[in-house]
Amino acid sequence: MDIKIIDVAAKAGVSPATVSRVLTQNAAVTPKTKDKVMRAIEQLGYHPNAAAKNLRSQRSMTICVIVPDINNAYFSEIIKGIENMAYANKYKVIICDAQNQKERELEYLNLLMDRTIDGAILIATQLNDEQIRQISDKGYHIGLVGRYIEHERIPCIYTDNVKFSREVIHHLVEQGHRRIVFLSGYAEAIDSYERLEGYLKALSEHQIPFRPEWIDNGNFDEPGGYEAMKRLFDKKIEFTAVYAANDEMALGVYKACAEYNIRIPEQLAVVGVDNNRISKYVTPSLTTVNQPKYAMGAILAEKLLDQMNGNVFSEKRVFKVDSELIIRQSSSSLTPTTTT
Amino acid sequence: MDIKIIDVAAKAGVSPATVSRVLTQNAAVTPKTKDKVMRAIEQLGYHPNAAAKNLRSQRSMTICVIVPDINNAYFSEIIKGIENMAYANKYKVIICDAQNQKERELEYLNLLMDRTIDGAILIATQLNDEQIRQISDKGYHIGLVGRYIEHERIPCIYTDNVKFSREVIHHLVEQGHRRIVFLSGYAEAIDSYERLEGYLKALSEHQIPFRPEWIDNGNFDEPGGYEAMKRLFDKKIEFTAVYAANDEMALGVYKACAEYNIRIPEQLAVVGVDNNRISKYVTPSLTTVNQPKYAMGAILAEKLLDQMNGNVFSEKRVFKVDSELIIRQSSSSLTPTTTT
DNA sequence: GAATTGTTTGAAATCGATTTCATCATGTAT
DNA sequence: ATACATGATGAAATCGATTTCAAACAATTC
Numbered sequence: 001m002d003i004k005i006i007d008v009a010a011k012a013g014v015s016p017a018t019v020s021r022v023l024t025q026n027a028a029v030t031p032k033t034k035d036k037v038m039r040a041i042e043q044l045g046y047h048p049n050a051a052a053k054n055l056r057s058q059r060s061m062t063i064c065v066i067v068p069d070i071n072n073a074y075f076s077e078i079i080k081g082i083e084n085m086a087y088a089n090k091y092k093v094i095i096c097d098a099q100n101q102k103e104r105e106l107e108y109l110n111l112l113m114d115r116t117i118d119g120a121i122l123i124a125t126q127l128n129d130e131q132i133r134q135i136s137d138k139g140y141h142i143g144l145v146g147r148y149i150e151h152e153r154i155p156c157i158y159t160d161n162v163k164f165s166r167e168v169i170h171h172l173v174e175q176g177h178r179r180i181v182f183l184s185g186y187a188e189a190i191d192s193y194e195r196l197e198g199y200l201k202a203l204s205e206h207q208i209p210f211r212p213e214w215i216d217n218g219n220f221d222e223p224g225g226y227e228a229m230k231r232l233f234d235k236k237i238e239f240t241a242v243y244a245a246n247d248e249m250a251l252g253v254y255k256a257c258a259e260y261n262i263r264i265p266e267q268l269a270v271v272g273v274d275n276n277r278i279s280k281y282v283t284p285s286l287t288t289v290n291q292p293k294y295a296m297g298a299i300l301a302e303k304l305l306d307q308m309n310g311n312v313f314s315e316k317r318v319f320k321v322d323s324e325l326i327i328r329q330s331s332s333s334l335t336p337t338t339t340t
Numbered sequence: 341m342d343i344k345i346i347d348v349a350a351k352a353g354v355s356p357a358t359v360s361r362v363l364t365q366n367a368a369v370t371p372k373t374k375d376k377v378m379r380a381i382e383q384l385g386y387h388p389n390a391a392a393k394n395l396r397s398q399r400s401m402t403i404c405v406i407v408p409d410i411n412n413a414y415f416s417e418i419i420k421g422i423e424n425m426a427y428a429n430k431y432k433v434i435i436c437d438a439q440n441q442k443e444r445e446l447e448y449l450n451l452l453m454d455r456t457i458d459g460a461i462l463i464a465t466q467l468n469d470e471q472i473r474q475i476s477d478k479g480y481h482i483g484l485v486g487r488y489i490e491h492e493r494i495p496c497i498y499t500d501n502v503k504f505s506r507e508v509i510h511h512l513v514e515q516g517h518r519r520i521v522f523l524s525g526y527a528e529a530i531d532s533y534e535r536l537e538g539y540l541k542a543l544s545e546h547q548i549p550f551r552p553e554w555i556d557n558g559n560f561d562e563p564g565g566y567e568a569m570k571r572l573f574d575k576k577i578e579f580t581a582v583y584a585a586n587d588e589m590a591l592g593v594y595k596a597c598a599e600y601n602i603r604i605p606e607q608l609a610v611v612g613v614d615n616n617r618i619s620k621y622v623t624p625s626l627t628t629v630n631q632p633k634y635a636m637g638a639i640l641a642e643k644l645l646d647q648m649n650g651n652v653f654s655e656k657r658v659f660k661v662d663s664e665l666i667i668r669q670s671s672s673s674l675t676p677t678t679t680t
Numbered sequence: 681g682a683a684t685t686g687t688t689t690g691a692a693a694t695c696g697a698t699t700t701c702a703t704c705a706t707g708t709a710t
Numbered sequence: 711a712t713a714c715a716t717g718a719t720g721a722a723a724t725c726g727a728t729t730t731c732a733a734a735c736a737a738t739t740c
Binding site (some may be wrong): 045047048049050051052053054055060070073076077078079083094095096097099110111113114115117120138268277278281282283311 | 379386387389390391392393394395400404410411413415416419420423433436437439440450451454455456478490591617618621622623
Binding site (some may be wrong): 354356357358361367368369370373394395396397398449512 | 717719720723724725726727
């Protein structure tokens with residue numbers, strides 16, 4: 001194995017330069033020579049060496065998606081959107097799983113520094129604004145999904161957390177609830193903060209005086225939601241509904257309710273966020289907020305690629321997309337016959 | 341940006357060769373010079389160019405995992421096993437999502453040919469034995485998870501499909517079932533074939549005469565399982581239990597049962613395979629077969645890396661690992677109080 | 681048919697690291 | 711103090727592609 005361009009050139013009776021021209025197709029070659037070269041490539045089973053190619057051309061035509069956790073199905077839809085858009089633009093996509101560790105995230109960003117990749121998309125990153133800005137300022141291309149940052153060179157796409165959180169609370173109030181608990185994710189996440197903000201706004205819109213003991217933190221995962229819920233039950237606070245900042249934590253709420261023999265939705269209404277695939281399979285099915293995940297991935301990828309290729313004509317770099325409340329059994333007194 | 345080794349050398353007052361020696365740490369350097377070089381690297385924020393490095397050293401210290409579908413949580417555990425083992429050996433891992441398309445799988449294998457990666461691990465690949473053998477014969481390193489192939493250079497790890505399938509049927513027979521339907525995945529998959537084999541063996545062990553109409557194909561996904569089940573119901577065949585070759589199809593069975601008003605497990609027992617995360621959340625919880633996914637990934641990665649580094653002392657290349665039947669509500673008349 | 685223009689092609693430089701080989705400095709043995 | 715072995719360093723070759731520049735060739739015009 002290991003056929004090189006010079007072998008192809010020899011076989012076709014031309015120079016390496018000509019083979020390269022056929023390969024990159026950005027220079028004129030006679031149909032006849034092109035044919036000879038193609039045949040030689042075919043016969044030898046030649047594959048251009050990527051390292052040599054990247055070194056000379058100073059680009060790898062590859063972008064990378066860094067996700068917090070590849071187990072979480074929420075991210076995979078976004079990835080598919082990114083992948084397909086990238087493919088349409090002849091870019092390859094590699095996926096890196098940070099395993100919820102900030103250090104791994106940083107480590108993967110080294111792929112940018114060492115020029116293995118031409119750009120990176122961070123989904124729900126744990127890095128802080130300053131770290132992200134610094135990377136961009138060094139001239140590297142990055143984009144953010146599920147996060148907004150003030151920086152003219154970084155494309156961002158995210159959902160309006162405040163808006164849908166208000167809708168969630170409105171819905172619960174409509175169902176007759178007035179004592180609603182909020183389960184936050186970890187504090188560094190902007191999503192935690194903004195969903196809380198929407199929750200508080202909605203409470204005040206309905207003239208419901210807020211009580212600090214209505215808030216707990218579940219760290220965005222199932223065990224966290226479970227623990228938080230147990231704490232709340234044990235404190236003997238009165239409440240009839242829970243708004244969990246994501247579906248994973250809502251699953252933890254279910255588990256806690258099963259242990260404390262609390263029936264959902266009769267004794268406690270539950271709402272989550274993400275429209276995680278599991279949310280429609282649990283009993284009772286979980287009311288949640290759906291986001292246009294695929295589209296978010298695709299749009300962001302497009303903007304990042306635009307920017308990488310210097311198409312600054314696409315001026316819009318920040319996208320706030322709409323989401324949709326999906327009402328299922330866990331929050332409604334009247335259980336619907338079919339669920340979607 | 342774009343500091344090169346020569347810049348570091350200039351700043352440290354040494355030659356590029358010395359900087360390289362400090363970097364790769366496989367040659368002696370005076371502590372004093374090493375110090376100067378380290379300081380220069382630090383101050384300039386130097387990152388060695390990966391393309392140049394790979395080109396010269398003829399390796400990328402990267403392996404790639406190709407999965408059929410990144411949405412399926414079954415694969416993510418395997419990936420984590422691979423990742424951590426690779427990391428421990430200073431290899432990087434990139435993940436490629438074939439989106440259930442054979443062409444995408446082949447396309448990603450080009451990463452091997454163009455030497456972007458040093459090796460590839462295929463999980464539940466759709467390629468046939470011949471295609472896989474050819475790649476290996478060209479001198480590329482590949483390993484297989486969930487698939488066995490006759491070829492001395494390809495490490496494989498898989499579960500004994502026949503064995504656990506027999507256990508599944510034994511369990512159902514113990515519960516009093518004698519008319520058991522089998523839902524196969526797509527025909528090319530060896531898993532389909534072997535799970536069928538175990539099913540047939542078990543039937544004959546229990547002197548249950550096999551009927552061809554007990555078998556249908558659900559393509560390993562939820563819609564497939566749903567359609568297959570509808571066909572079976574409509575044929576008015578008598579049966580009291582379903583063995584679905586994976587959990588996704590079992591979910592389809594649940595959906596079909598809901599439509600036909602058939603109660604699980606009272607009127608129909610259901611068993612799946614994979615111990616998909618969802619299986620414990622559905623109602624009734626799903627009896628399934630668990631595989632040591634993380635360990636499978638880790639073991640295979642270790643063997644592949646061994647082979648890549650020429651450590652042929654690890655003679656064993658094929659691993660058949662045990663799996664475990666997890667009995668939940670969907671197959672037992674007595675519903676347990678708690679589930680795991 | 682000669683002069684001019686435009687198109688194909690090849691030789692050689694280049695991308696940025698690693699590695700070989702020769703050189704120089706240092707320490708040890710006589 | 712001299713000879714020799716050892717260790718640290720630098721100059722230059724190298725990995726395999728792309729790209730610049732100039733030369734060769736073909737096509738067009740007068």
